[in-house]
Amino acid sequence: xxxxxxxxxxxxxxxxxxxPQALNAxxxxxxxxxxxxxxxxxxxxxxxxxxxxxxxxxxxxxAFCAGGDIRFFHQALLSGDPSTEDFFTEEYxxxxxxxxxxxxxxxxxxxxxxxxxxxxxxGASHRxxxxxxxxxxxxxxxxLFPDVGGGYFLSRCPxxxxxxxxxxxxxxxxxxxxxxxxxxxxxxxxxxxQAWDALGQLGLVDAPHIEALIATYSIASCALLTSAxxxxxxxxxLPTVTDMVKALETDPSDWAQHTxxxxxxxxxxxxxxxxxxxxxxxxxxxxxxxxMERDMIRHVFFPAHLQRRxxxxxxxxxxRALAIDKDHxxxxxxxxxxxxxxxxxxxxxxxxxxxxxxxxxxLA
Numbered sequence: 574x575x576x577x578x579x580x581x582x583x584x585x586x587x588x589x590x591x592x593p594q595a596l597n598a599x600x601x602x603x604x605x606x607x608x609x610x611x612x613x614x615x616x617x618x619x620x621x622x623x624x625x626x627x628x629x630x631x632x633x634x635x636a637f638c639a640g641g642d643i644r645f646f647h648q649a650l651l652s653g654d655p656s657t658e659d660f661f662t663e664e665y666x667x668x669x670x671x672x673x674x675x676x677x678x679x680x681x682x683x684x685x686x687x688x689x690x691x692x693x694x695x696g697a698s699h700r701x702x703x704x705x706x707x708x709x710x711x712x713x714x715x716x717l718f719p720d721v722g723g724g725y726f727l728s729r730c731p732x733x734x735x736x737x738x739x740x741x742x743x744x745x746x747x748x749x750x751x752x753x754x755x756x757x758x759x760x761x762x763x764x765x766x767q768a769w770d771a772l773g774q775l776g777l778v779d780a781p782h783i784e785a786l787i788a789t790y791s792i793a794s795c796a797l798l799t800s801a802x803x804x805x806x807x808x809x810x811l812p813t814v815t816d817m818v819k820a821l822e823t824d825p826s827d828w829a830q831h832t833x834x835x836x837x838x839x840x841x842x843x844x845x846x847x848x849x850x851x852x853x854x855x856x857x858x859x860x861x862x863x864x865m866e867r868d869m870i871r872h873v874f875f876p877a878h879l880q881r882r883x884x885x886x887x888x889x890x891x892x893r894a895l896a897i898d899k900d901h902x903x904x905x906x907x908x909x910x911x912x913x914x915x916x917x918x919x920x921x922x923x924x925x926x927x928x929x930x931x932x933x934x935x936l937a
Contacts, residue, residue, distance in 0.1 A: 574591065575591060575592070575606075576591055576592040576593065576605040576606070576609060577589070577602065577603050577702075579604070579610045580603065581614075581620060581771030582853065583772070583773040583775060584619065584620065584621040584622065584656065584775065584778040585621070585623065585775070585778060585872040586614040586620045586622070586623055586624070587623075587624050587626075587769075587933055588610060588623065588624070588626070589625075589626055589627070589628055589633060589668075590603070590626070590627040590637070590920065591625075591628050592723060593629045593630045594630070594695040595642065596627075596636050596638070596639035596685050596690040597628070597638040597639060597690070598638065598639050598640060598641060598689070599638060599640070599664065599690075599693075600645065601660045602609075603636035603644075603710055603771045603889070604663050604667055604701045605707070606659070606665045606827060606903045607667055608666065608670065608688075610666075611623065611671070612670070613668055613675065616678070618718070620878050621676060621677075621778035621779070622676050622677040622679065622772070622778045623674070623678050623679070624678075624679040624772050624785065625678070625679070625680050625694070625697075626683065626765075626769065627681075627684065627690075628682040629684065630803055632750035633765075634683045634684070634762075634765045635683060635705070636683070636684035637680075637681070637684050637685060637686045637688030637690050637694070637706075637748045638685070638686065638687075638689060639687050639688070639690060640659070640687045640694065641780070643715060643892050643895075644892075645657075645660075646672070646888065647889060647893065647896070647897060648923075649858065650874060650883040650884055651884045651888050651889065653883060657684060657840055657874060659765065661685040661720075662867065662932040662933065663871070664721065665692075665720075665722070665867055665933060666936070667692075667693065667857075668692040668696060668722045668863060669696075669859060669860060669886075669936045670695060671687065671693060672696030672722065672804060673847070674694075674696070674698075674813075677696040677698045677778070677779070677783050678696070678698050678699070678700070679697060679701065680700050680701065681701050681760070681768075682694050682700060682701060682703075682708070682756065682774055683705055683706060683708065684700075684703075684704070685707050685709070686702075686706060686708045687707070687708070687709045688705065688711065688719075688720075688825070689721055690721075691708070691710060691721060691755075692720075692723075693721075695722060695755065695811050696699040697779075698780070699757055699787060700755070701757065701758050701768075701787065702747040702751065702758070702759050702760070703757070703759060703760050703765065704746075704747060704762055704794075705760050706745075706746060706747045706750060707744050707746070708746075708755060708756070709742055709744040709745065710727065710739060710743030710859075711722050712741055712843070713740060713839040713840055714838070714875075714891065714895060715888065715891035715895050716843055716888040716905070717843060717873060717887075717891070718739075718843055718847040718869060718873070719738075719739045719847060719850070720866045720869070721866075721872060722859060722866070723739065724853065724857070724866060725854050725857065725858075725859050726755065727739050728851045728852070728854045728860075728887075729754060729897070730753045730754055730853075730854065732805065733805055733807075733809035734753050734802070735807055735855075736754075736809040736810070736852075737805045737808075737809040737832075739848070739851050740809070740839065740844050740848060741839070741849070741863050741932065742835075746794075746797065747759045747794040748796040748797060748862050748872070749796050749797055749798045750797040750799065752796035752799075753764070753793060753798075755760065757789075758787050758791045759791060759794035760787075761790060761791075761792045761794050764790045770790075771786055771789075771790075771936075772786065774896050789908070801828050804826070804828055804829060807820070808824075808832070810819055810828070814836070814845050814848055814910050817836070818827075818837070818910055818911075821833035821836070837910070839889060839906055840887045840903070840905045841905055841908065841909055841910040841912070841913040842887055842905070842913050842918070843887055845872075845913045845918045847865060847918070848862045849919075849921075850865070853865060853922065862937065863933055864924075864934075865922065866926040867931070868922065868923065868925065868926075871925050871926075872921045873888055873921070874888065878916075878920035879887050880931055890903050890904060890905065891905075905916065914928055
């Protein structure tokens with residue numbers, strides 16, 4: 574069974590992620606298939622646009638993409654498998670290709686859209702969500718940071734929402750995703766298949782005709798975060814993670830107490846790293862951000878400055894606790910937000926490569 578199904582109908586190239594047993598989590602072979610198809614279609618005058626969706630166990634739609642294959646990451650960390658190097662270089666190159674794609678790219682972000690799923694959809698020209706959409710960048714939960722261009726697209730959210738999403742990994746529904754600039758339109762679930770098929774029947778496939786078609790199937794959606802936006806901007810614009818937690822824990826509101834508890838569950842080290850990432854990326858291009866994130870992921874997997882082997886990393890421990898042993902009791906090191914020092918954080922942003930040999934040096 575192919576994990577990526579592609580076809581051309583009319584003037585549109587259609588992609589279906591077809592690994593439903595893993596919620597379409599991306600493997601290296603899937604990344605290579607996606608990249609090959611997109612590169613070929615970009616040069617094909619017969620293909621004027623691209624659409625992508627996920628599938629669930631009962632058929633198309635229902636789940637988009639839950640991220641990268643974290644079980645593969647865990648096995649690689651423990652065994653020293655170097656193929657993770659290829660995985661992240663090629664995944665980030667694919668993310669950049671989508672952000673810079675020269676033809677309309679329509680992402681049907683139905684169901685779970687997390688981590689790597691955001692990486693292959695946030696660069697789309699048309700980002701469609703539904704009432705079933707569950708969108709998040711939950712990497713700090715497993716000892717990672719919001720990569721796949723997360724620094725770029727989260728830092729573009731209004732106010733301090735990017736910092737909040739990056740640190741807490743909060744899951745958004747359709748309305749809040751649109752309100753925070755992470756989606757464009759909400760599509761009625763029963764009409765997903767009809768909208769998908771209608772793209773293949775368009776005679777002229779350009780932005781105005783695609784917009785008109787999408788408008789036919791769009792519905793209103795409700796943003797639920799309106800009352801919390803002021804608190805988000807106040808707390809998550811503070812200078813440090815320690816300041817944020819202190820402010821939240823001294824605020825008696827239910828929202829603040831809940832948010833503080835979320836942060837206390839995350840990797841303290843990666844909270845500090847992620848905050849620095851978002852704030853650095855705010856002034857970066859997509860290519861610059863992805864190069865930075867490629868540097869960071871090397872240090873996540875091989876944190877020499879912390880004198881740790883791959884199997885002792887925050888990522889190895891976080892994935893173990895969430896997906897392998899499933900005890901949901903990670904033993905983070907350091908264990909508390911307050912004891913993370915700049916000396917632990919800053920080396921994550923040092924590039925292991927000279928500029929002329931960086932694995933993403935050709936991204937522009």
